[in-house]
Amino acid sequence: MTAPEFDHADVVLCPGGPLLLRGEHVVRDAEGRAHPTSGPLSAVCRCGKSGSAPWCDGTHKVLPPNKRP
């Protein structure tokens, strides 16, 4: 038995959902405003419909499957 090296990423594209960010980052939105992350885990909206942009608020789930990221 060996102790494996894990495939671990700090930026994760979630199928049909947001972009998951691990760690501290500053996200610049389409209007040029900077938004610092507020905790160790953040999700950036990819569907364009979030009410908490640039962060994901789960709105992608109410979109039809072909409109999800």
Next chain:
Amino acid sequence: MMLPKPRGAFSADVFEALRSGPSGLAEAQLPEAESPEDEAIALWSLYELHFRGFEDVEEDLEWYPAVLHLRGGLETELEARLRARRTEDAPDGDFAEAFFAFVEDFDGPSLARFVQTEADEEQVLDLLRMRSIYHLKEADPSSWVVPRLDTAPKAALVELLFDEYGAGNPNRLHHHLFARGLEAVGLRSEYGAYIDDVPVEILEQNNAMSLFGLHRRLRGAALGHLAAFEASSSMPSRRMAAGLERLGLDSTMIEYYTEHVTADAAHEQVAVRAICGTLLDQEPGLLEDVFLGAFTCLDLEARAARHLLERWGRAA
């Protein structure tokens, strides 16, 4: 916290035995439970010996064999009841996709929608009292699962819990945020303050989380419950925040809910993909239990919602 009020002859005798110490429990001849809530309040109190305990119960009783034996009997019945309520097998296909679809398709009344559009202040305060039983120990039952996991799901669970617990800042710890919110809206923030006011549905919700968290055998159910909880939180939290704002309630409690809109949108991805997904890569045999936990989370919330909406004179 002191032991709660008994809700029947069974819980009355259990509490009396707990107060009288080891000898009292070993000798107690307990009657049958009078009702589901008589049983549920007794089990809730036995679980609390593992959380914060009671001022009127000796700390040694937490691991006393007679206490564990009594708890074990109540847990067997609770687990059988929870398993019997689930009638469908786990869905096939890609796990994350199937899991999110399972949560999204679950049909149950929404308390958050009612709060957003119709509830009055008294009803919202009533709901916050109910929520306080869990929200004042938010994430604690999931923490019991950590040492039972192998590397990948363990790292992911701790990553999520680190955020729940404020990432090292006590002011950001979620159950502390809720305590601050309770005080801001004029409610009591002490742990368990409203236990005597909550119905059996809320007791069962809390007991199920302790059951899953405390048994290594049920680690799949514990993590499935956590994932369903996170995956059904963002949008309801937004509705809760909107309802509290509509009623002009203090911003501290509103912020508790707005924090959960974005935090849980990230947590649900971690819980489903990085925690449950990697757990199932290692232990595919836990799939049914992961869905048992998820179903239980959503089903018990639906039961609590129906109870509260009926109590408020609303058809659920």
